[in-house]
Amino acid sequence: MSAVAKHLRISWDEADGILARAVRRGLARRDVVAPRYVGIDETAFQKRHEYVTVVSDLERGIVLDVADDRRIESLDAFWQKLSPSQIANVEAVAMDMWGPYIHSTFEHLPDAESKIVFDKFHVAQHLNDAVDRVRRSEHRRLLAEGDSSLARTKYDWLRHPGTLTHAEKCALAELRGHVRRLGRAWALNEMAMKIFDLTAPWAADRNFETWLIGAMRSKLEPIKRVARMLRKHWGQLRNYFVHRITNAGSEAMNTKIQQLKGRARGFRNRERLRRVIFFHCGGLDLYPAGVRCGQ
Secondary structure (H helix, E strand, O other): OHHHHHHHOOOHHHHHHHHHHHHHHHHHHOOOOOOOEEEEEEEEEEOOOEEEEEEEEOOOOEEEEEEEOOOHHHHHHHHHHOOHHHHHOOOEEEEOOOHHHHHHHHHHOOOHHHHEEEOHHHHHHHHHHHHHHHHHHHHHHHHHOOOOOOOOOHHHHHOOHHHOOHHHHHHHHHHHHHOHHHHHHHHHHHHHHHHHHOOOHHHHHHHHHHHHHHHHOOOOHHHHHHHHHHHHOHHHHHOHHHHOOOOHHHHHHHHHHHHHHHHHOOOOOHHHHHHHHHHHHOOOOOOOOOOOOOO
């Protein structure tokens, strides 16, 4: 904003006013078109766990709504803007396993049980965290015995096997044989994520049941904790094999928003952040009447 103000030889407040008016014009002109595929995610506003909820059209790659916090009411406001026919047009909603978002979507979206798709990358985050918890526990145990073989290996256990060189794969295989509990956690992580490579829902059901039995018998509490969570939400995880959507589009939008925050050195209030998100990511017609880009 400061660079634009300097270039145009206007004050910061005048430049901010131009942006605010442009966003108001764009939002007033935009028809509320319910997308087929909705992405719901939160993005950090400031430190201390302060967030805004961002709702995106996954097909068009634009932001549809920005709301304060990540409570039930934050998402309710978006659903309440849609007419019954627009809500009926929504085929699937990708989101994390966050309770308030689940509650709001079940409240407003008919047949939500078959339309909510929990993001597989969120599953990967939980499993990676479980593997790292096992690694830390085993590292402490081995250090007490004078064995530092797990030192500086954190990311070796979390990397996708396809990105490892032959030498790195051999080193990891040797470590898995040496630290069997951690090797078992790593293998269960890889088995779980391979389920999402399947195409048929029935095959996913069968493989998930097999994985779940192995996870619950693993005697690894971090893995068992994730297994119980996945068992509870399997119905909505299984919807991935019907709709084949993820929250990757929302995550990409989140990355862009964080870049905007970085360029602005942060925002003092949520309303300014909201305006900037719509300005850059809302797909709005921002120009005054009779003026278009290039004129």
